Amino acid sequence: MFGFNKQKRDSDTDGFFRRLQRGLKKTRAGLFDGLADIFSGNKALDPEQLEEIEARLLMADLGMESTTLIMDALAKQAKRNRLRTLDELILCLREQMIEMLTPIQIPLDPAVGVDKPFVILVIGVNGVGKTTTIGKLAHYFSKTGNNVLLAAGDTFRAAAIEQIQSWGEKNKLPVIAHKHGSDSAAVIFDALHSASARNSDIVIADTAGRLHNKDMLMEELKKIRRTISKFNADLPLEVLLVIDAGTGQNALSQAQLFHQATGVTGIALTKLDGTARGGMVFALAQAFKIPVRFIGVGEQIDDLRPFDAADFVDALLDTQS
Numbered sequence: 001m002f003g004f005n006k007q008k009r010d011s012d013t014d015g016f017f018r019r020l021q022r023g024l025k026k027t028r029a030g031l032f033d034g035l036a037d038i039f040s041g042n043k044a045l046d047p048e049q050l051e052e053i054e055a056r057l058l059m060a061d062l063g064m065e066s067t068t069l070i071m072d073a074l075a076k077q078a079k080r081n082r083l084r085t086l087d088e089l090i091l092c093l094r095e096q097m098i099e100m101l102t103p104i105q106i107p108l109d110p111a112v113g114v115d116k117p118f119v120i121l122v123i124g125v126n127g128v129g130k131t132t133t134i135g136k137l138a139h140y141f142s143k144t145g146n147n148v149l150l151a152a153g154d155t156f157r158a159a160a161i162e163q164i165q166s167w168g169e170k171n172k173l174p175v176i177a178h179k180h181g182s183d184s185a186a187v188i189f190d191a192l193h194s195a196s197a198r199n200s201d202i203v204i205a206d207t208a209g210r211l212h213n214k215d216m217l218m219e220e221l222k223k224i225r226r227t228i229s230k231f232n233a234d235l236p237l238e239v240l241l242v243i244d245a246g247t248g249q250n251a252l253s254q255a256q257l258f259h260q261a262t263g264v265t266g267i268a269l270t271k272l273d274g275t276a277r278g279g280m281v282f283a284l285a286q287a288f289k290i291p292v293r294f295i296g297v298g299e300q301i302d303d304l305r306p307f308d309a310a311d312f313v314d315a316l317l318d319t320q321s
């Protein structure tokens with residue numbers, strides 16, 4: 001609609017952006033469908049009309065804190081008689097939303113540590129896309145010249161080992177695996193040894209999906225973390241929490257409980273090509289300030305990109321083409 005950011009995209013990125021835009025369609029519809037009727041074109045929105053927008057932001061999972069911040073900005077604009085059209089509203093939302101998400105746009109940089117390898121421990125509830133994200137991450141980091149090794153740390157779910165091995169084959173990368181049912185921490189310890197021997201740059205470790213409210217499983221994650229420190233307390237470690245973007249407000253309790261158990265350092269948002277609930281990113285950003293490192297918009301090896309606040313907001317608001 002507005003054409004921001006357009007010049008910086010090539011056709012590949014453009015395809016990615018379109019999928020993101022389609023994935024966020026439902027959220028966008030919830031925010032804007034039928035909203036044009038409340039604008040008169042020459043008068044700014046009144047407090048009652050602003051309430052309608054507030055309700056829509058809350059419905060779109062933005063959470064109370066983000067919604068309040070946005071509504072404060074909108075109220076200021078309305079006072080200056082600037083909120084007279086839907087386009088003016090969208091411009092104001094765009095500015096506010098980008099401002100909110102920019103602090104969590106911190107790319108994952110595996111070159112930060114002195115010691116090697118850089119370890120990425122991938123955690124999250126069942127079925128959110130952990131193993132698929134690992135396949136995509138392996139591709140992403142190999143492409144930029146890193147030696148990547150994978151650890152089949154999900155020893156629990158049937159066929160989980162075969163699944164990560166198949167991503168290893170696709171990426172032509174080694175996968176360290178033990179038997180089904182064996183100790184997950186031991187697999188990861190073994191992978192770290194192997195990575196040292198091979199001089200690998202990055203180890204990406206899978207873990208079994210677990211419910212965030214099951215104490216025993218969360219204890220296992222703590223044990224994995226301790227094992228990594230035992231191997232070398234100075235290893236740079238990213239604890240990457242994978243969240244399904246279709247989740248809505250439950251994402252907040254997932255983030256909270258995983259963060260309590262393991263100290264999450266980054267988030268990967270998956271399935272943004274499906275029927276995503278984009279508003280929850282704002283709620284997450286306000287509540288935890290944990291960087292969103294990557295977003296996934298599909299099941300293929302190349303369907304992962306670093307998170308970009310402006311792109312995300314433009315896809316959500318349709319302020320791009």
Ligand SMILES: Nc1nc2c(ncn2[C@@H]2O[C@H](COP(=O)(O)OP(=O)(O)OP(=O)(O)O)[C@@H](O)[C@H]2O)c(=O)[nH]1
Pocket residue numbers: 124125126127128129130131132133154157160207208209210270271272273274296297298299303
């Ligand atoms: N559309 C879409 N599907 C995805 C995406 N990421 C993962 N999936 C699909 O989601 C399903 C679950 O993905 P997995 O990677 O196995 O998820 P997981 O978190 O490892 O699952 P568990 O190990 O069982 O906990 C698979 O069918 C994936 O293909 C994505 O970004 N978009």
Ligand SMILES: [Mg+2]
Pocket residue numbers: 130131132154160206207209
């Ligand atoms: Mg898995």
